[in-house]
Amino acid sequence: MKIFASPFRRSALAVAGAILGALTLTATPLLAAGDTPAIPSQKWSFSGPFGLYDRGQLQRGYKVYKEVCAACHGLRLLHYRNLGESGGPEFNEAQVKTLAAEVEVQDGPNEDGDMFDRPGKPSDAFVSPFPNKEAARAANNGAYPPDLSLMAKARVGGPDYIYALMTGYKPEPDSMDMQEGMSYNEYFPGHQIAMAAPLSADSVEYTDGTPPTVDNYARDVSAFLMWAAEPKLEERHRLGFRFMIYLVILAGLLYMAKRRVWSRLKH
Amino acid sequence: MAHVSTYKPNSAIEKWMDDRLPVMRMMHDQFNDFPTPRNLNYLWTFGGILTFCLAVQMATGIVLAMHYVPQETMAFDSVEHIMRDVNFGWLLRYIHFNGASLFFLAVYIHIARGMYYGSYKAPREVLWIIGVLIFLAMMATAFMGYSLVWGQMSFWAVTVITNLFSSLDSIIPGLGTTVVEWIWGGFSVGGPTLTRLFSLHYLLPFVIAGLVILHIWALHVPGSNNPTGIDIKSKSDAISFNPYYTVKDGFAMSMFVILFAAFVFYAPNFMGHPDNYIEADPLVTPPHIVPEWYFLPYYAILRAIPSKLLGVVAMFGSIGLLLFLPWLDTSKVRSARYRPIFKWFLLLFFVNAVALGYLGAKPPEGAFLIWGRICTAYYFVFLLVIMPVVGWIEKPAAMPGSITDDVLGKKPVPAK
Numbered sequence: 117m118k119i120f121a122s123p124f125r126r127s128a129l130a131v132a133g134a135i136l137g138a139l140t141l142t143a144t145p146l147l148a149a150g151d152t153p154a155i156p157s158q159k160w161s162f163s164g165p166f167g168l169y170d171r172g173q174l175q176r177g178y179k180v181y182k183e184v185c186a187a188c189h190g191l192r193l194l195h196y197r198n199l200g201e202s203g204g205p206e207f208n209e210a211q212v213k214t215l216a217a218e219v220e221v222q223d224g225p226n227e228d229g230d231m232f233d234r235p236g237k238p239s240d241a242f243v244s245p246f247p248n249k250e251a252a253r254a255a256n257n258g259a260y261p262p263d264l265s266l267m268a269k270a271r272v273g274g275p276d277y278i279y280a281l282m283t284g285y286k287p288e289p290d291s292m293d294m295q296e297g298m299s300y301n302e303y304f305p306g307h308q309i310a311m312a313a314p315l316s317a318d319s320v321e322y323t324d325g326t327p328p329t330v331d332n333y334a335r336d337v338s339a340f341l342m343w344a345a346e347p348k349l350e351e352r353h354r355l356g357f358r359f360m361i362y363l364v365i366l367a368g369l370l371y372m373a374k375r376r377v378w379s380r381l382k383h
Numbered sequence: 384m385a386h387v388s389t390y391k392p393n394s395a396i397e398k399w400m401d402d403r404l405p406v407m408r409m410m411h412d413q414f415n416d417f418p419t420p421r422n423l424n425y426l427w428t429f430g431g432i433l434t435f436c437l438a439v440q441m442a443t444g445i446v447l448a449m450h451y452v453p454q455e456t457m458a459f460d461s462v463e464h465i466m467r468d469v470n471f472g473w474l475l476r477y478i479h480f481n482g483a484s485l486f487f488l489a490v491y492i493h494i495a496r497g498m499y500y501g502s503y504k505a506p507r508e509v510l511w512i513i514g515v516l517i518f519l520a521m522m523a524t525a526f527m528g529y530s531l532v533w534g535q536m537s538f539w540a541v542t543v544i545t546n547l548f549s550s551l552d553s554i555i556p557g558l559g560t561t562v563v564e565w566i567w568g569g570f571s572v573g574g575p576t577l578t579r580l581f582s583l584h585y586l587l588p589f590v591i592a593g594l595v596i597l598h599i600w601a602l603h604v605p606g607s608n609n610p611t612g613i614d615i616k617s618k619s620d621a622i623s624f625n626p627y628y629t630v631k632d633g634f635a636m637s638m639f640v641i642l643f644a645a646f647v648f649y650a651p652n653f654m655g656h657p658d659n660y661i662e663a664d665p666l667v668t669p670p671h672i673v674p675e676w677y678f679l680p681y682y683a684i685l686r687a688i689p690s691k692l693l694g695v696v697a698m699f700g701s702i703g704l705l706l707f708l709p710w711l712d713t714s715k716v717r718s719a720r721y722r723p724i725f726k727w728f729l730l731l732f733f734v735n736a737v738a739l740g741y742l743g744a745k746p747p748e749g750a751f752l753i754w755g756r757i758c759t760a761y762y763f764v765f766l767l768v769i770m771p772v773v774g775w776i777e778k779p780a781a782m783p784g785s786i787t788d789d790v791l792g793k794k795p796v797p798a799k
């Protein structure tokens with residue numbers, strides 16, 4: 117395949133190299149100025165083109181969310197039924213019903229025109245911990261705990277960032293003046309975060325033998341939040357694989373057809 | 384039409400139709416029996432690829448619009464509803480989103496191809512101008528589409544870009560402010576802005592489709608240019624479009640779809656910005672407001688110039704100048720292959736455009752700003768000075784006698 121004549125390519129590369137070299141030389145001092153360390157990448161079962169979620173991990177992650185994070189953070193874009201859908205934690209039907217019924221949902225009006233509370237159903241959306249932003253701020257020293265439905269796609273680094281944030285709490289350096297009620301976190305921009313370290317060892321009971329450590333909690337809840345943000349990832353990877361095979365075969369056939377048709381031309 | 388029609392109706396129905404509305408004849412003449420230079424390289428496959436991109440954006444967009452709600456408080460959630468609850472909604476949305484990026488990738492290659500091989504020169508000026516208009520309409524469409532998600536980047540990009548018109552205040556005080564409020568439909572970007580952006584985002588692709596028809600019509604009068612830039616002189620220089628180029632375009636398109644699918648299925652958010660997964664909030668300004676990658680070179684030009692008004696003029700001017708390329712280039716030789724001086728300046732222009740894109744993503748300070756200014760200066764100096772002057776002083780290299788000579792590797796003839 118002769119896409120470009122080769123002098124074209126060589127000269128383009130030479131010019132590109134010269135410009136980029138000059139740019140990096142002058143730009144490096146500025147790039148080094150940021151003081152948040154790079155977010156380390158973690159191994160996830162769902163990364164890579166064939167990646168799938170680990171059911172056990174998502175179920176544990178849900179438990180961590182439910183017992184710790186849900187006190188402050190909502191997941192308003194999820195419905196309880198999602199917990200039983202394929203490609204997610206895949207709790208069974210009875211479990212989903214039980215999990216949904218653990219929350220009180222406001223419904224109504226009834227025949228008398230009154231609103232009433234009832235246990236949640238799988239078709240209900242996740243109930244957020246606070247009725248509005250103001251209430252959330254009031255309960256958190258003026259800081260707003262953001263909804264986590266899309267958190268794993270709304271930060272550079274995604275699940276790696278959430279894991280880093282959960283495990284990035286350190287005593288502050290002496291040089292740092294901390295504001296009232298703030299905690300030092302290595303990975304939070306500016307290092308002062310209004311969320312106190314949410315995880316501590318043994319605070320959530322694991323029933324599958326996974327050690328109840330902060331590291332495992334952080335990993336599991338990050339994976340769970342990735343699923344919450346991207347619930348169709350498994351369907352996407354599976355369909356993508358089939359589509360790619362089909363496309364590669366099609367491209368191969370077209371290439372052979374092209375060779376054949378063009379060989380009819382005299383040279 | 385440029386050549387005598389060779390269409391022969393095969394059946395009584397086709398004959399009947401041909402006497403009343405000769406659409407089959409038109410299709411036959413335009414696509415079947417269209418003599419095309421035999422030496423087109425793969426850069427010529429991008430026209431077909433672009434038509435494919437437009438069709439994909441329209442098909443997915445129309446279905447997305449069935450589920451999308453263009454309303455301030457519901458827009459963001461309706462996109463998430465598409466992603467989570469609509470059957471294959473995630474696929475539609477990821478195709479539409481990555482489709483826009485690949486559309487621009489293809490159009491940039493297509494434009495660079497035209498510049499390298501001098502496809503804008505006589506007799507293809509009108510063809511070229513229609514192409515620049517399509518490019519402008521694509522930019523408007525993509526900008527408006529991006530706003531529909533109503534995420535933080537959507538909202539603040541609309542705020543920043545629409546605010547540019549307030550620079551008109553420095554010509555007639557009050558004019559800019561009035562224009563901006565008129566665009567917004569209020570005193571800030573809000574619900575009325577969103578509904579009009581949606582309406583226009585739905586409309587413009589159909590305008591583009593109309594322009595594409597004119598573009599292809601304007602192509603089929605003089606016919607395709609080719610890597611030598613030499614006109615077809617004899618029968619042996621040309622082959623019929625079908626089957627030679629249909630199968631070649633088909634193969635190239637299948638490769639393009641593989642790249643497209645790799646993004647959609649395996650890295651769907653690679654070309655997006657994480658902030659757009661945060662719902663629009665007029666009270667919180669993101670630390671860096673950056674447009675989509677395909678706008679970055681123009682964003683760099685805008686910010687390279689200290690005066691807001693002149694920045695806006697330079698930004699629009701950088702695209703507007705392309706309309707005049709056929710007259711800014713004073714050389715009679717089409718292909719840069721045979722232009723030993725121009726070729727280097729042109730390649731530098733391409734690298735310069737990529738560098739501007741890189742700088743557009745960086746904060747406009749220190750070395751980035753200095754480089755932004757150097758690159759902006761080169762952009763304009765190339766178009767306004769280098770193009771005409773090199774055309775006058777350059778001695779073209781030896782050229783083959785014809786397309787066939789070039790394909791068969793005959794010795795080139797030195798220029799007179």
Ligand code: HEM
Pocket residue numbers: 437440441442443444445446447448451462476479480483486521524525526527528529530531532584585588589591
């Ligand atoms: C020239 C063709 C088109 C281009 C370049 C284009 C570009 C875009 C872009 C960049 C977005 C933002 C995507 C995102 O961040 O998710 C978008 C969204 C959207 N577009 Fe288009 N579009 C085109 C044609 C159309 C057409 C013909 C329709 C409908 C008739 C349409 C309907 C929509 C809707 C409803 C959205 C919002 C939902 C979403 O974010 O996916 N588009 N478009």
